[in-house]
Amino acid sequence: MLSLQFIRKNQDMVLDALKSKKVILNLETILEIDTERRDLIRNVDDLKAKRNKxxxxxxxxxxxxxxxxxxxxNxxxxxxxxxRLDDKLKKKLKKLNSLLLYIPNIFHNSVPSGLSEENNILVREWGKKPDQNKDYKDHVHLCDKLNLTDFSxxxxxxxxxxxxxxxxxxxxERSLINFMLDxxxxxxxxxxLMPPFLTNREATTTTGQLPKLEDDMYYIESDDLFCIPTAEVPVTNMYANEIxxxxxxxxxxxxxSACFRREAGSYGKDTRGLLRVHxxxxxxxxxxxVPSQSYEFLEKLTxxxxxxxxxxxxxxRVISLCKGDISFAAAKCYDIEVWSPGEQKYLEVSSCSNFESFQARxxxxxxxxxxxxxxxxxxxxNGSGLATPRLMVALLETYQNDDGSISIPKVLQPYMGIDVIKK
RNA sequence: GGAGAGUUGGCAGAGCGGUAAUGCAGCGGAUUGCUAAUCCGUAGUCGGCGAUAGUCGGCUCCCGAGUUCAAAUCUCGGACUCUCCGCCA
Known part of the structure; x- marks a missing residue:
């Protein structure tokens, strides 16, 4: 959420964010209601001052x-x-607030312009693509042969x-989680922290999933609770309404945390195995x-x-998302993509964002x-550190051996108790 | 699911229809000056005027509705916390 004062003074920045993040919303309407709000406040405050006296x-x-x-x-x-005026004011505020919740965060000035993926900027790469001549099996094949998953x-x-x-x-899977936490x-x-996996409407609004993305959430109607799409929701809300x-x-x-996503509208895309799951x-x-340090911390977090x-x-590789690719609540975002030899492409395993005061407000x-x-x-x-499914894909594919077995990376061996997975 | 108790400023804690005592901590200032004492000021938020400093006013005692000229205080509804009972892992 942005403050009304900020919106009033920086309309061009707000319009840029609306356009880039593809939010259809009439800023004029909001500014009009804001003016009406301030007029009402002045009137009703005068009356209240009189009453108090x-x-x-x-x-x-x-x-x-x-x-x-x-x-x-009298x-x-x-x-x-x-x-009478208070009722009127209350209605205005309610309307204004419901509109404000749909205004996305504005961009940090280092965010690349552009509306599509191609405008994202490669920040850095690490390591080398594994030997391109080798015949890499994909993770679906490997999981199947070694009985690591059972989708059917x-x-x-x-x-x-x-x-x-x-x-x-x-x-x-358990080893990866424990290794990363440790x-x-x-x-x-x-x-x-080990947070609740269901959150209420208010908390889910704080982080920006609601009201705009309600269709992407699993929802428990009887209790008005949402299955979290990320631990960001409960953890960010830990200090809600606190100083x-x-x-x-x-x-x-x-x-x-476990993460739940309906992935509405993305059917037919990356459907194989672990690439995109609910x-x-x-x-x-x-x-x-502290605000003055947040961009330092974004680098550190990444x-x-x-x-x-x-x-x-x-x-x-690490890429800096362009205006059109940044999520609703973020001011700046780096994606980390790991190489999948089986798919022959990079897979997003982490998204590290600075929300500035958007969520805090x-x-x-x-x-x-x-x-x-x-x-x-x-x-x-916040940033993923990391999400496991695509990490597992890259891991299995990268560490596969010619005999069909999979070596376990050194750091995971204490957790796995073995150094190779084989039939 | 049933019963009871509670929720007041950063913390502690009074007030129980006339507009938030007091204590502690932090911060700022004054004074005296021997590792401290004393005194004063200091909540948040919205709006008006003002270039700023500031200043004036509104709101805020868990949330919402009601009664009243006036609500922290009375009535109703709700949330959360704690205790006990029941059920269950």
Missing amino acids: VSQLISIKKKNNENSDEEIK MRSVSENIK RASKMSGSAFPLYTNLGAKL YHIKQHGYSE LRQDDLPLKHVAY QFNKVEMVNFV KDAEDILQELNLHY RGNIKYRCNKDQKVHFVHTL
């Missing part, structure tokens, strides 16, 4: 046993007017695109920081995610500044 007077007269019938009579009509049986209980990991596949905690100083101490910042949390596991990093791929020795997350003792919104950031 006269009430004071009545109180004094009563104490002195003086008659105040005249004042009381105040009756004043109060009626106040009520999963469909019996949940339908398509819900993974069922089996045997060493399940253990590998690594971020030990090497990067994160504190661990944090500046000395407590930065707060860096890492959390494992439920997956992810280790998520969330930062709460490196934290990259470290996992480096430890696993997997080839990847929606969730009312503030801190008290040491210097001036005033209260300001924090900046929130």
Whole structure:
């Protein structure tokens, strides 16, 4: 959410964000309602000031046993007017707020222009593509041969695109999660959380999934709760409606969660195996920081995610998303894509974003500044570190051997207890 | 699912129809000056005027509705926390 004051003063930036993020919304309407709002506030505040003054007077007269019938009579009509205007104001505010929730975040000035994927900028690459002459089997083939997943049986209980990991596949999944958690905690100083996987409407609005993306969420109607699409939702809301101490910042949390996405509208795209699934596991990093430092932390957070791929020795690249590719709530975003030898393409395994004060404003997350003792919104950031399905794809494919077995990377061996998966 | 208790400014805690005591902490200032004491100021938010400093006003005692000239205080509805009972992993 942006402040009305900001919108009033920076209409061009807001229009750019609306256009780039493909949000259809009439800014004029919002500004008109805002003007009406301010007029109403002025009127009703004047009346209330009058009421307060006269009430004071009545109180004094009563104490002195003086008659105040005249004042009381006058105040009756004043109060009626106040009520009328307050109702009107409340309706305006409600309408205004519902519109404001649809305004996307504005861009940081380093975000590349352009509306499509091709305009994303390659920031860096790490490692090398594995030997291009080798005959790489894809992960579906490998999982099948080594009994690591069982999609056809999963469909019996949940339908398509819900993974069922089996045997060493399940253990590998668990190992990846534990390795990543342990690594971020030990090497990067994160504190661990295990959050609820269902969140209410309010919390889901804070992070920006609602109201715009409700169709992409799994929803439990009887309790008005949403299955989280990422641990970002519960973790970011941890400090909702709180004023944090500046000395407590930065707060860096890492959390494992299952993630649920309906992927409405993306049927037929990347449907094979683990490439796009409705439920997956992810280790998520969330930062709460002082505004002046948030872009430093975005770089750091992205490196934290990259470290996992480096430890696993997997080839990847980092790209800076252009205006048209950045999500609704983000001001700037890096995607990390790992190389899949089986697919012969890069797969997104992490998205690291700075939301600046966008989520903080929606969730009312503030801190008290040491210097001036005033209260300001924090900046929130988050990034996957990492999501497992595509990581597993790249891992299995990259580490496959000619005899059909799969070597286990060194860092995972303590978790797996073996160094190779074979038939 | 049933019963009870509670929710007040960063924290603690009074007030129970006349417009938020007090204590502590933090921050700012004053004063005295021997590792401290004392005193003063200091919540958030929205709006008006003002270039800024500032200043004036509104709102805010968990949320919402109601009664009243006036609600932290009374009535109704709801959320959350704690305790007990029931059921269940």
